[in-house]
Amino acid sequence: MDWSVKDAKSANHNPDVVVNGKRGKEPIEVAAVVGQALKLDAAGTTDPDGDTLRFSWFFYSEAGAGIPGQPLVVRRRPPSGAGAPGQGGIPSAPAGGPREPPPRLVLDNATTALAIVTPKAEGLAHVILAVEDSGTPSLTSYRRVVIRMKPGAP
Numbered sequence: 001m002d003w004s005v006k007d008a009k010s011a012n013h014n015p016d017v018v019v020n021g022k023r024g025k026e027p028i029e030v031a032a033v034v035g036q037a038l039k040l041d042a043a044g045t046t047d048p049d050g051d052t053l054r055f056s057w058f059f060y061s062e063a064g065a066g067i068p069g070q071p072l073v074v075r076r077r078p079p080s081g082a083g084a085p086g087q088g089g090i091p092s093a094p095a096g097g098p099r100e101p102p103p104r105l106v107l108d109n110a111t112t113a114l115a116i117v118t119p120k121a122e123g124l125a126h127v128i129l130a131v132e133d134s135g136t137p138s139l140t141s142y143r144r145v146v147i148r149m150k151p152g153a154p
Helices: none
Strands: 028-033 038-041 053-059 105-108 114-119 123-133 140-150
Touching: 028 038, 028 114, 053 105, 105 123, 114 123, 114 140
Parallel strands: 028 140
Antiparallel strands: 038 114, 053 123, 105 114, 123 140
């Protein structure tokens, strides 16, 4: 709103995000090997107004092609009579709830400019960096990193 009532110098501006030396807003693609740590470095990120920056890296599990042979979501129409005893249908969850899927990656240092990602399975993973400034109002810029995780050497 400040942009409509104040001059450009008086309004807050979004942070300029840099990841692994790459400026811009387009997604960054990075190759990785399962089991080998990968650095995602946002040290070059700046704020045009000189505001303090807060970093937050997170795994965007809903995006990507999933793990080969293990799709993210499988939806099947239940057979007629589903739910009636002896008629098939959707099985009950095991005791204690459904089993958690194995993590595709481990993300360390998620609140610093330098995050460490360790791939745990091959496939694609999307990691998002959110950088929020301390201006008024605070503004956030985002950057997507698409990680292509390949199997390690046997």
